[in-house]
Amino acid sequence: MKIPFKSTILLLSLLMLSCGGKEEKKKEGFSVKQQKTTTEKAVETPAVSGDKASERVDLTTKGVGPIKSLTLDEAIDDAMAAKGKEVYDQMCLACHRIGKKFIGPAPNGVLERRTPEWVMNMILNPEQMVKEDPLAKELLIEFNGSPMANQGLTEEQARAVLEYFRTL
Amino acid sequence: MKKIKYSMLTLLGLALVFASCGDQGKSSSNGALSSSAAEKVYVAPGEQDDYYAFLSGGYSGNLTVYGLPSGRMFKEIPVFSQFPTSGYGYSEETKPMLNTSFGFVPWDDSHHPDISQTSGELDGRWIFINGNNTPRIARISLTSFETEEIIEVPNSAGNHSSSFITENTEYVVAGTRFAVPVPQRDMSIKEYKGNFKGALSFISVNPEDGRMDLKFQLLMPGFNYDLSHPGRGKSHGWFFFTTYNTEEANSLLEVNASQNDKDFIAAINWKKIEEYVNNGGGTKMPANYAHNVYDEHTHTATSTMKKEVLTVDPTQVPGAVYFLPTPKSPHGCDVDPTGQYIVGNGKLSADLTVHSFDKMLAAIEGEKFDGEAYGIPILKFEDVLAGQVKSGGLGPLHTEFDDKGNAYTTFFISSEVVKWKVGTWEVIDRKPTYYSVGHLMIPGGNSRKPFGKYVVAMNKITKDRYLPTGPEMEHSAQLYDISGEKMELLYDFPTHGEPHYAAGCPAELLAPKSQKIYRLDENKHPYAALGTNDTRVERKGNEVHVYMSMIRSHFTPDNIEGVKVGDKVYFHITNHEQDFDVPHGFAMIGQNTSELLIMPGQTKTSVWEPKTPGVWPFYCTDFCSALHQEMQGYVRVSPANSNIELSWSLGD
Numbered sequence: 114m115k116i117p118f119k120s121t122i123l124l125l126s127l128l129m130l131s132c133g134g135k136e137e138k139k140k141e142g143f144s145v146k147q148q149k150t151t152t153e154k155a156v157e158t159p160a161v162s163g164d165k166a167s168e169r170v171d172l173t174t175k176g177v178g179p180i181k182s183l184t185l186d187e188a189i190d191d192a193m194a195a196k197g198k199e200v201y202d203q204m205c206l207a208c209h210r211i212g213k214k215f216i217g218p219a220p221n222g223v224l225e226r227r228t229p230e231w232v233m234n235m236i237l238n239p240e241q242m243v244k245e246d247p248l249a250k251e252l253l254i255e256f257n258g259s260p261m262a263n264q265g266l267t268e269e270q271a272r273a274v275l276e277y278f279r280t281l
Numbered sequence: 282m283k284k285i286k287y288s289m290l291t292l293l294g295l296a297l298v299f300a301s302c303g304d305q306g307k308s309s310s311n312g313a314l315s316s317s318a319a320e321k322v323y324v325a326p327g328e329q330d331d332y333y334a335f336l337s338g339g340y341s342g343n344l345t346v347y348g349l350p351s352g353r354m355f356k357e358i359p360v361f362s363q364f365p366t367s368g369y370g371y372s373e374e375t376k377p378m379l380n381t382s383f384g385f386v387p388w389d390d391s392h393h394p395d396i397s398q399t400s401g402e403l404d405g406r407w408i409f410i411n412g413n414n415t416p417r418i419a420r421i422s423l424t425s426f427e428t429e430e431i432i433e434v435p436n437s438a439g440n441h442s443s444s445f446i447t448e449n450t451e452y453v454v455a456g457t458r459f460a461v462p463v464p465q466r467d468m469s470i471k472e473y474k475g476n477f478k479g480a481l482s483f484i485s486v487n488p489e490d491g492r493m494d495l496k497f498q499l500l501m502p503g504f505n506y507d508l509s510h511p512g513r514g515k516s517h518g519w520f521f522f523t524t525y526n527t528e529e530a531n532s533l534l535e536v537n538a539s540q541n542d543k544d545f546i547a548a549i550n551w552k553k554i555e556e557y558v559n560n561g562g563g564t565k566m567p568a569n570y571a572h573n574v575y576d577e578h579t580h581t582a583t584s585t586m587k588k589e590v591l592t593v594d595p596t597q598v599p600g601a602v603y604f605l606p607t608p609k610s611p612h613g614c615d616v617d618p619t620g621q622y623i624v625g626n627g628k629l630s631a632d633l634t635v636h637s638f639d640k641m642l643a644a645i646e647g648e649k650f651d652g653e654a655y656g657i658p659i660l661k662f663e664d665v666l667a668g669q670v671k672s673g674g675l676g677p678l679h680t681e682f683d684d685k686g687n688a689y690t691t692f693f694i695s696s697e698v699v700k701w702k703v704g705t706w707e708v709i710d711r712k713p714t715y716y717s718v719g720h721l722m723i724p725g726g727n728s729r730k731p732f733g734k735y736v737v738a739m740n741k742i743t744k745d746r747y748l749p750t751g752p753e754m755e756h757s758a759q760l761y762d763i764s765g766e767k768m769e770l771l772y773d774f775p776t777h778g779e780p781h782y783a784a785g786c787p788a789e790l791l792a793p794k795s796q797k798i799y800r801l802d803e804n805k806h807p808y809a810a811l812g813t814n815d816t817r818v819e820r821k822g823n824e825v826h827v828y829m830s831m832i833r834s835h836f837t838p839d840n841i842e843g844v845k846v847g848d849k850v851y852f853h854i855t856n857h858e859q860d861f862d863v864p865h866g867f868a869m870i871g872q873n874t875s876e877l878l879i880m881p882g883q884t885k886t887s888v889w890e891p892k893t894p895g896v897w898p899f900y901c902t903d904f905c906s907a908l909h910q911e912m913q914g915y916v917r918v919s920p921a922n923s924n925i926e927l928s929w930s931l932g933d
Contacts, residue, residue, distance in 0.1 A: 203801065203812040207832040207857050215932065216835065258907040262833055265798065265859035 166251035167218045170226045177245045178234030179268065185229055189279050197270075197277030204264040205274065211281060216259050218252070221281045229275055236271040239263050321762060322772040324351040329792070332724050332785050334737060335394045335408055336758075338362075339779025342389045344410055344421065349724070349735050349785065350760055352774030360419045360428045361389030361412040365875030369428075372877055373851070373886035374806075375575070377584035381415050381433050382569045390414045393444055393508075393782040396423070397486075401448040401513045401729030405790040407491050409444040409453045416440030418455050418484060420491050425577070425796045432493045433570035435590055436463045436480040436500075442509040442614075446486070448517050448729070452551065453493065455482040456522050460503030460529070463592075464566065473531040475655075477503035480592075481522065483551055492574070497558045497591045499602070501547065502655040503529055505538070508613050508679075513729050514620030516638045518552035521623050525610040527654070538610065539629060543662065545604035545654075546614055546625050548641060553601040554593055562598065563591045578805040580884050596656035603645060604654060606662040607634050613679035613720075617688065617703050618729050622667055626677040626690065633677050633690060635706065637667035668706040672699045678719060679782075681726030683733025683763055689726075691718040691738060698738055698761065700768055712768045714759055716742040723763070724785030732787060736761045736768070739780045746773060756780065797861040799882030806884035808853035813837050818929045825850045825927070831865045831879065832857040833906040835931065836899075839914030843927035846891060846920055852899075855884040865912070866902025876902045891918040 175181065201209075201220075208216035223232055227248075235242050235249060239261035242249040253260065266274070324330055330348030338345055342362030346355045363370030363379070370379050370387060379385055389412030397406045407429075408421045416434035421427065434440055434455045442456030460477035462468055468476070479501040484493045504524040512519035527544045530537030557563070568590040575582040595602040607625035611634070615624040623641075625634040644664040651661040676694030683689070687709065690699050696717050700710040718738045725731040738759045746757045755775035762769040801811055810816045810828040816837045819826045825848050830837045836854075844850055856865050858881035868876035869889045877885045891897065901912035919925045 202814055204857070204859065206813040207830060207835075207837060260833060260906055262858055262863070263860040264857075265800075 166248055166255050167214075168226075169248070171231075171248060172226075172228055174246070174248060175228055175230035176234035176238075176249065177241050178238030180230045180233040180237065183229045183233065183272075185224075185279070190276055191280075193273050193276040194280045195277075197273030197275065200266065200270045201274050201277055204266060204270075208259075208262070217256055217261060220278045223278055224275075232275055232278070233268070233271045235261060236264075236266055236274060237268065318762075318769065318771045322350040322352065322760065324348070324353075329788065331788055332732070332735065333788055333791055334722065334724070334783055334785040335396070336722075336737075336739065336776055336780035336783040337391045337394050337410060338777060339392070339781050340390050341778030342391050342412070343778065344391060344394055344408070345777045345780070346426065347774075347776075348788075349737065350771060352758070352760060352772055354777065356426060357777060358421060358426055358428065360410055360421065361386075361391055361417065361431070363387045363875070366878065368875050368877040368885060368887070371875040371887075373888060374581040374884075377582040378428060378431055378573045378575060380573055380584035381417070381571045382435070382586070383415060386415045388414075389417060391419075391778075391781075392441065394784045395445050395453070395727065396784045396786055397446060397450040397491075398448050398728055399450065401517070403725050403728055403730070403786045403790060404450075405786060405794075406450075407486075408784060409446060411440050411443035411455060413440050413458075416443075416455065416457070418444045418453055418493065420453075420486075420493060422491075422577075423791050424794055427575070429491065429575045429577070430493055431571075431573045432484060432495065433572070434480075434482050434484075434495070435568040435570040436461070436465075436478070436498060436566075436592075437482060439505075442481075442506040442522050445509050445511060445520075445727070447511045447520070447551070448513045450486050450488070452483045452485055452496070454509055454511070454520055454551075455484060456506035456509055457481070458505050458507065460505065460526075463500060464568075470531050473503060474529040475503070477529070479504055479506050479524075481506060481547075481549065483554075493572075495570070495587070495590055497554065497563055497593050499549065499554065499593050499595055501595060501602075502657070504545070506547070507611065510614050510616045510623075510727060512620050512638070513616060513618070516616065516620035516623075518550060519638075520549045520551050521614050521616065522547040522549065523607070523611040523614040523625060525612075541609075543606040543608045544610055545659070546607045546611065546623060546636065547657075548603045548605055548623075550601045554598055557598045557601070558591060558593065563593045565589050566592050576805075577799075578803060580799070580804070580806045600645070602657050603641070604657055604659045605636050605641065605665050606651070606659065607636070608632070613677075615680040615682075615688075615727070618682050618684070618731060620729075622703060624680045624688070624690075626679055628676050628678055628693065630677070631671070631673065631675055633670035633672070633680070633701075635667045635669065636665045640667065641665045668704075670699075670701050670706045670708065672701065672708050672711070674699050674711070679721060681721055681723045681736065682731050683723060683726070684731045685733055687733070687763075689721060689723065689736050689763065689768075691721050693717055693719060693741070696740075698736065698768065700763070710767045712761060712770060714738045714740055715746055715757060715773065716740055716744055720780070720782045722783035722785055724787065727784070732785075734762070734764055735771075736763050737783060737785070739776065739783065741779075743775070747775060798859055799880055801855075801857065801859060801882045804855070804882055804884060806853075806855070808851070808886060809855045809884040810837075810853070811855065813857075816929075818843075818927050820927055823848050827852045827854075827929075829854045830857050831855070831867070831901065831912075833863065833865075834901065834908040834912040836867075836901075836912065836914045837931045838929035839931050840917075840933075841915070841927075841929045842917040842919075843925045844891060844916055844918050845923060845925075846894060846918060848891065850889045850891065850916070852887045852889065853884060854879055854887070856881050858882070863905060864903050865905050867899060868902050869899040869916075870897050878903060891916070894918050894920050 332349040359369035439458030441458035526538035611625040613626035674692035
């Protein structure tokens with residue numbers, strides 16, 4: 114009961130902070146120390162390395178979905194990456210911002226933590242991924258249960274987005 | 282008492298179980314005792330129905346979609362009425378759909394749905410339905426299940442003998458119920474007789490995109506044109522209309538329009554009239570009627586006023602129009618699947634009158650006329666009569682057909698469905714309905730290829746069929762299995778509004794092609810924010826345009842400042858989801874309109890005129906994810922004279 118009440122005060126005070134023209138007197142937020150929400154770890158998927166699923170490195174899991182095997186060329190295909198940015202800006206940007214945790218994780222450096230197959234399967238088959246892939250399941254909880262939307266990308270589009278991620 | 286009742290029920294139940302055990306494997310034709318009606322209508326969780334049924338909503342103005350045999354309602358499709366559930370008729374994009382020559386009309390009385398056909402068989406492209414009160418015809422896509430087009434019908438009033446289509450969907454036909462002065466003018470009502478006209482409108486349908494165009498209007502004598510059906514097969518090219526009030530009474534029709542022993546079925550050779558107008562025949566008359574088209578790419582409707590209509594005087598096209606005498610104030614006008622028989626359901630008669638198309642042609646050939654009415658030849662009753670169905674029922678209204686040469690007629694006064702044999706006219710079976718049945722529907726029953734598995738009877742009176750809900754109740758429908766010799770009552774379900782008529786088709790005709798989303802890359806809405814980078818707020822004088830996007834579970838932007846009292850705020854909202862069944866909603870506190878329900882990839886616009894300074898929240902009305910309750914935002918409204926700059930943000 115208490116927390117929602119406090120959150121309301123927080124919201125109200127934030128609102129007051131943001132007033133531009135007719136600025137009202139700043140009020141400090143409440144001072145009770147609160148612990149940040151911690152991610153509850155799924156019991157059946159113990160952490161391998163790192164605390165959070167989003168920070169964990171797993172370069173072997175390929176995920177569940179249509180992409181079984183994918184080898185990336187040494188060189189980045191700039192044309193493909195440009196196409197990928199276009200798709201990303203329209204279909205993904207609402208939840209994934211560059212260099213910043215938003216609704217979902219930032220895509221920067223994702224290929225240092227995940228296999229290309231896993232990334233593409235997460236784009237192409239998110240419903241099954243969050244049910245069956247242990248990492249994706251943990252990520253769903255880490256990101257407040259906000260589901261990764263299936264944006265209906267073609268494999269070609271998802272591949273282009275992946276190429277764009279390599280440039281970040 | 283209760284205990285006794287229960288044990289008796291148990292015994293009865295056991296008896297039923299035993300009875301049905303003994304009957305296993307045999308075809309059942311002896312009613313509920315020999316088979317399980319429950320099994321026949323039970324669609325197990327996760328399974329789907331075999332048929333779609335589209336029931337008109339009557340005074341709801343809409344069209345409802347049901348599954349058969351379960352009787353479950355899947356959707357109400359808004360057509361002629363504002364529909365706050367989706368924002369139809371409230372959103373800026375859909376308001377033009379309800380524009381008419383009388384201005385914005387937010388309601389109608391929808392009556393007779395008919396599914397498009399090719400070669401006389403259902404093709405599942407579109408379904409048409411008429412607005413009865415302010416004469417209009419609507420076309421609904423059977424891919425998106427949305428109303429795509431509405432055309433107003435001028436010179437018509439009480440658009441009742443509508444909206445039936447010819448066998449290749451060349452035309453959707455709309456006939457007037459009320460005769461009126463054409464053109465409308467100030468005159469004495471008592472001068473009706475001989476002066477008023479009955480307009481029968483032939484609206485062409487473009488085979489590519491379904492677009493409707495009022496091709497010509499036949500200005501008939503001032504009778505009431507009640508229902509109509511197309512010729513098919515051998516009678517393709519003709520259209521048949523029942524008439525009543527051939528007395529041309531203008532008051533107390535209950536008595537005065539029931540004087541004549543026989544009224545007419547008007548037989549119209551539309552191919553002949555089409556040829557006549559294609560060769561320059563007919564008279565162009567000034568008119569004013571709305572043509573409203575919804576563009577699936579811009580998600581926006583436009584309304585155009587048309588200023589002219591081509592009228593045809595039937596006496597100027599010899600051989601095109603004849604009257605077939607038919608007792609007695611006939612309602613339904615039904616043509617059998619072969620196109621040979623035309624059934625007149627004389628609602629004040631005990632008998633059904635069936636005319637023969639061949640005999641009609643022979644009588645026309647032989648010029649065997651029994652006089653004329655306003656220059657239109659009347660054929661002799663005996664010359665065109667194929668037979669009469671003497672059922673003993675009262676008040677026949679409407680007949681549909683199965684695929685085995687049988688016909689099924691509703692009798693309103695005696696509350697029953699009567700099955701009879703086409704050709705021999707013998708009555709095979711009759712079953713009561715509950716109560717006072719109006720129309721009935723067999724999927725494909727108004728086509729060359731009926732699917733004779735079920736008939737749905739739509740009743741006008743409910744009384745005690747369901748738990749009472751005060752004086753006003755939904756109407757009742759009954760489902761019968763008609764696959765055997767005898768009809769078997771299977772199920773009873775409530776229907777929404779007042780279904781006057783229905784059309785149905787096999788599920789596989791529509792289910793595989795049913796649209797799931799609107800593709801963002803096909804969205805051509807001029808105010809769409811197709812990417813997050815396109816979201817913004819712009820001011821044009823006192824208009825503020827918010828280009829907003831939504832995805833699980835936030836709006837972009839969700840904080841807006843710089844709006845002032847006196848502004849007109851347009852929220853143009855694009856749903857960025859591209860997954861099946863992830864709509865989002867939008868509602869603003871105190872808004873003088875409905876919410877919006879926005880499908881994946883779709884853009885809709887809602888107007889808000891804030892009246893009081895403050896910080897006003899909006900939110901998503903459709904439970905979209907676990908974080909749906911977090912899907913909200915604020916607009917700061919400042920006094921009219923303030924100088925707060927427009928600004929907007931998300932997560933900053």
